[in-house]
Amino acid sequence: MNNKQYVVGIADMKMCRAPGVLVTYALGSCIGICLYDNVIKLAAMVHIMLPVAQGADMNNVYKFADTGVREAVRKMTAFGAVKSRMTCKIAGGAKMFETFNNAEWGNIGERNIKSVKEALRREGIRLLKEDCGANYARTLYFDAATGIATVKAFGHPESKM
Amino acid sequence: MDMKNYEKQDGMGYDALREIGSIGTGNAATALSAVLGRKIEMTLPEVKLVGFDKAIEELGGPEKIVVGVLTEISGEVNGIMLFLQNMEFINIVLETLLQKKINDFQEIDSLDISAMTEVGNIIISSYVNAMSDLTGIKMQLSVPSISMNMLGGIMNVPMTMYGYTMDKLMTINGTFKCDDEEVYSRLLMLPDVESLVYIMKKLGVAN
Numbered sequence: 316m317n318n319k320q321y322v323v324g325i326a327d328m329k330m331c332r333a334p335g336v337l338v339t340y341a342l343g344s345c346i347g348i349c350l351y352d353n354v355i356k357l358a359a360m361v362h363i364m365l366p367v368a369q370g371a372d373m374n375n376v377y378k379f380a381d382t383g384v385r386e387a388v389r390k391m392t393a394f395g396a397v398k399s400r401m402t403c404k405i406a407g408g409a410k411m412f413e414t415f416n417n418a419e420w421g422n423i424g425e426r427n428i429k430s431v432k433e434a435l436r437r438e439g440i441r442l443l444k445e446d447c448g449a450n451y452a453r454t455l456y457f458d459a460a461t462g463i464a465t466v467k468a469f470g471h472p473e474s475k476m
Numbered sequence: 477m478d479m480k481n482y483e484k485q486d487g488m489g490y491d492a493l494r495e496i497g498s499i500g501t502g503n504a505a506t507a508l509s510a511v512l513g514r515k516i517e518m519t520l521p522e523v524k525l526v527g528f529d530k531a532i533e534e535l536g537g538p539e540k541i542v543v544g545v546l547t548e549i550s551g552e553v554n555g556i557m558l559f560l561q562n563m564e565f566i567n568i569v570l571e572t573l574l575q576k577k578i579n580d581f582q583e584i585d586s587l588d589i590s591a592m593t594e595v596g597n598i599i600i601s602s603y604v605n606a607m608s609d610l611t612g613i614k615m616q617l618s619v620p621s622i623s624m625n626m627l628g629g630i631m632n633v634p635m636t637m638y639g640y641t642m643d644k645l646m647t648i649n650g651t652f653k654c655d656d657e658e659v660y661s662r663l664l665m666l667p668d669v670e671s672l673v674y675i676m677k678k679l680g681v682a683n
Binding site for chain 1: 528529532538539541544546581582621622623624625626627628629630631632633635636639640643
């Protein structure tokens with residue numbers, strides 16, 4: 316990976332064109348959403364933390380799945396992407412602590428996954444691939460030149476999607 | 477005191493937190509020393525309020541592989557206790573308790589996991605007990621759970637729990653020293669905002 320890398324922080328979004336790679340580290344229950352327009356090679360990655368914005372703290376739209384997806388799609392459209400061409404790949408949504416049984420937070424990963432999928436459906440964007448769930452953290456790379464997402468995790472082989 | 481978020485906390489509040497933290501960590505170090513039969517000290521805890529990315533960076537970076545033992549606090553205050561240990565610390569524990577040494581996280585078996593959970597549990601319990609005695613606040617601890625993974629992923633748990641109210645984490649953390657050498661292991665207390673206000677009131681710091 317000798318291309319330029321852009322690090323996407325927590326509750327953050329970055330966009331880039333080819334050649335460029337977007338990366339976000341150690342997604343636990345958070346989800347990395349890779350949006351891509353293949354024709355103009357424009358890629359965006361959102362790192363969301365929580366499923367739904369409850370009117371709380373709207374300073375940061377990228378913290379939530381619903382507002383994060385909507386805003387990222389809007390920004391991409393502003394940079395020339397077309398919704399009907401856009402595709403999506405997601406990773407994350409793990410359950411880090413097996414016996415963490417607080418009902419509200421224990422399955423936050425699952426709720427994140429569900430909310431991201433709903434948001435994508437609302438925007439009419441195809442979800443091509445996903446690497447979600449289980450109990451391990453993932454580091455996600457997204458190559459703007461090819462639209463290929465790479466997932467690295469501890470104790471698991473690197474996987475491309 | 478009406479505090480909607482941690483940022484309203486002033487210097488005096490930090491001092492009070494550091495003070496009760498140091499009593500907690502002192503107790504935790506004594507307990508650990510008794511279990512391992514080695515000289516264990518803990519540094520004076522740091523009280524920090526930092527953004528999510530920065531908090532993870534300061535704890536060792538998102539991709540650092542650590543073992544985290546997590547316990548929920550409930551009762552009069554709510555929050556999370558998280559004990560993070562790296563390879564070095566794990567080896568100190570395993571050498572003493574199970575007479576073995578590991579070079580790779582993949583070698584860890586279920587007995588090791590159990591030993592590490594127990595050590596984490598002892599440390600956390602003694603910290604919380606000391607704090608509870610000092611402040612007169614009743615705190616219950618949940619059964620500990622353990623995760624061996626990237627630090628960033630583990631830190632997702634407190635981040636998501638407080639994510640709706642905060643963009644930052646308040647951490648009260650201490651580092652262990654074993655036989656005068658510093659080993660990477662962090663004991664973090666992450667209270668939620670209301671609990672923090674409650675603790676302050678009990679200590680008479682808040683007006």
